[in-house]
Amino acid sequence: MTPPPDRLTEIAERAEAVLLGFDGPICSVFAGKSAPSIAADLRQLILSHGVELPDELRDQDDPVELFRATTALAPQLADTISAALEAAEVQAAATAETTIGAFDVVRACVATGRALAIVSNNSTAAISRYLGRRDRARYFTAIIGRGERPDLMKPSPIPVAQALQALNVRPSAAVLVGDSTTDIEAAHAAGVPCIGYANKPGKDERLAVAGADAIVTDMSDLAAVLASTRRPQSRLPWVESGGGPLIVVPTSALTTWRGASADFDPGDLDTWGDYGRACQIDGYAGSLDTGDDQALVLGDEPASTTYLSDQRLFIRWIYADSEEDVIRLIPKAVETAGWEEAGTWTTSGPARLFDSTLAGDELEHEHHLTVDVAPGTYLIRTAYVEPEDGTALVLVHLAEQTLQLERV
Known part of the structure; x- marks a missing residue:
């Protein structure tokens, strides 16, 4: 039942x-290379070593089960069969x-x-x-x-x-x-x-x-x-990264951000697509072109991130015991921050914050956050702050260009 x-x-x-x-x-x-064909190759390998297979294994089309059964029948071939099966699986995994x-x-x-x-x-x-x-x-x-x-x-x-x-x-x-x-x-x-x-x-x-x-x-x-179950109760909306940079793309330019390419190969940077470009940004933040606009990259740490629109401030949770501690210590973190400039970001208006591996036009069912910001060019300021023992945050602030002009 x-x-x-x-x-x-x-x-x-x-x-x-x-x-x-x-x-x-x-x-x-085994969608690309079928399981029965791999099992047939393994049977030939076994027979080539002079091992007779019982009738029930002559028709076994599952290569993993054939490996299990044959190593019990002929343990001396365990390493040979294991290596052959692994090689076939790796080849199959590519497609x-x-x-x-x-x-x-x-x-x-x-x-x-x-x-x-x-x-x-x-x-x-x-x-x-x-x-x-x-x-x-x-x-x-x-x-x-x-x-x-x-x-x-x-x-x-x-x-x-x-x-x-x-x-x-x-x-x-x-x-x-x-x-x-x-x-x-x-x-x-x-x-x-x-x-x-x-x-x-x-x-x-x-x-x-x-x-x-x-x-x-x-x-x-x-x-x-x-x-729909076990949803964490947070006071602030946080965006997670699976391990790479987060990206902030103007809404009008979302279709130009393609994320990680379909043929992604960890050993070949040329196959990483837009995600690879984001990974090349040094430091806590930086900008890069996407279409006729610019994207803001939040790099270095794959940290949970939120955005405070009233301060044009990204809060990146490096470590803390709780969200309550993070929220409580934000004012102190801003007050004590030793800001460093990380270039400028020009945006055509409101943007979306999301994992840089994702494509910008496929966010309907993906976790992302709206970044409410007016059109313009902003000075990117970053700071690593430990406002209290056991708490560390990275702050990324979008400062008005006038702040930069006043210091010149």
Whole structure:
């Protein structure tokens, strides 16, 4: 029997951390190079070493399961098969298709303060290859891939336990999202609720029989539930960065900011697109051209940031015990700031603050903040301030040009 829909909300409400399977919930790893073809290559490799396969393995089309079974049958080939499978997975990850709604889930977790991890029977190298295509590894606190011992792959609870330890979260305060019965077995053995992702016809029934606590057929549905639960109560609106600079783009120029390019390669700066240009800004802030306008880059620290329109002041939360402390200490921080100039920013008017990896015309469902500022050219002033022990802020102030002229 399929779990009731309200069970999903109940699980999401309790979840402080979300563990995601890789193949399925995040992407289709073998979309470009099919799993059966990789399994066929592995069978040829095994046969070439003189190992006879039992009938049930001659038709095994899942390369990961073939690896698991064969290393038990011929442990002397474990390293050889492991290396061949990893190489094939890495190659496949280069063209893996992202699951619709997967990064809606990621963004919902970031927006609601939930930690993220990947727990997979695929190799860590393949996961890293996929995430590296668009600098997405920064969203995940832990990536737990296949280890050297096949017997410790899911359904063993060990990978799930490793993720819980890395995230420092109790089993009951986490949830695993997976598309296989082994995911459900591993989660329950570790004491973690499991949401089944039924991405193929009939899979919802199999996942329900296996004991999934809730089932979704669309990752976007899960994202919507996560986004509506456990929302932090803040007095100020904060924009988060996944690890790179934040960008402030005039509303009239949003379509010119393209974020990270589709062929992003961490080792090749030429593939980073507009995100790469933002990363090249030194210091706490600076400006760069976007179309016929300019964007303001808030760099150096991937810190939570808000904007005080009455002071034309960006507050960047480096460290503090609470938002209350940040708010309380803003006046003292401004008063004691040792301002340094960081050039000028010319804007055509109100702008949007968001993660520089995002495209400016795709913010409808992305976390961003309106920056209310009049058209003009502003002097950018920055300061790193520790107004009290245990609190550090970066301030970015947009000063009227007259302030600069008065000092000349």
